[in-house]
Amino acid sequence: NAGVTQTPKFQVLKTGQSMTLQCAQDMNHNSMYWYRQDPGMGLRLIYYSASEGTTDKGEVPNGYNVSRLNKREFSLRLESAAPSQTSVYFCASRRLAGGGEQFFGPGTRLTVL
Amino acid sequence: AQTVTQSQPEMSVQEAETVTLSCTYDTSESDYYLFWYKQPPSRQMILVIRQEAYKQQNATENRFSVNFQKAAKSFSLKISDSQLGDAAMYFCAYRGPNTGNQFYFGTGTSLTVIP
Numbered sequence: 001n002a003g004v005t006q007t008p009k010f011q012v013l014k015t016g017q018s019m020t021l022q023c024a025q026d027m028n029h030n031s032m033y034w035y036r037q038d039p040g041m042g043l044r045l046i047y048y049s050a051s052e053g054t055t056d057k058g059e060v061p062n063g064y065n066v067s068r069l070n071k072r073e074f075s076l077r078l079e080s081a082a083p084s085q086t087s088v089y090f091c092a093s094r095r096l097a098g099g100g101e102q103f104f105g106p107g108t109r110l111t112v113l
Numbered sequence: 114a115q116t117v118t119q120s121q122p123e124m125s126v127q128e129a130e131t132v133t134l135s136c137t138y139d140t141s142e143s144d145y146y147l148f149w150y151k152q153p154p155s156r157q158m159i160l161v162i163r164q165e166a167y168k169q170q171n172a173t174e175n176r177f178s179v180n181f182q183k184a185a186k187s188f189s190l191k192i193s194d195s196q197l198g199d200a201a202m203y204f205c206a207y208r209g210p211n212t213g214n215q216f217y218f219g220t221g222t223s224l225t226v227i228p
């Protein structure tokens with residue numbers, strides 16, 4: 001049981017390049033999330049998917065797109081990277097039972113030059 | 114949108130002592146969930162404790178406990194017998210029934226444990 005996995009762990013891009021961050025969970029959770037973490041700003045929600053086939057914008061969606069490929073996988077795409085997108089990106093999934101807490105992946109550190 | 118405020122950017126505590134981290138939130142909902150997450154230098158986000166708003170009893174997990182004051186919209190985390198491994202960033206988070214699946218996080222408190 002790997003929980004939530006993310007690839008890659010580190011990435012350096014040049015301005016204007018594109019890339020996709022991959023996320024997968026093996027806990028059979030319906031909801032999945034993408035956050036970015038910047039110093040002094042906590043975690044900010046980019047997009048989330050309440051269930052397979054649905055996606056919704058969060059607080060900071062501009063410059064990003066997402067795909068909920070199936071129940072397990074939720075990818076985040078940067079079409080044309082900008083230096084302002086330099087950040088640490090976290091994927092999370094949420095269980096319905098109990099308090100419905102989120103489980104997080106290990107994060108991806110992205111630098112855009 | 115709901116807001117979550119952590120007014121202490123940094124805190125420190127002597128090993129074996131007790132420390133309390135503060136969190137306040139703004140909401141008009143009556144039923145919701147509150148969480149404390151720990152983020153050590155490894156960057157991994159780890160759930161420390163959660164509290165359901167409809168429960169009056171404060172949640173406890175070993176050395177971690179909360180002081181939940183619903184009327185004051187306050188949710189503080191108390192760490193007893195602090196250990197070196199408690200050094201981390203701590204985030205308070207809110208999830209309400211009417212906010213769909215969204216969680217709202219505070220900006221975090223960096224805790225240093227002094228040997």
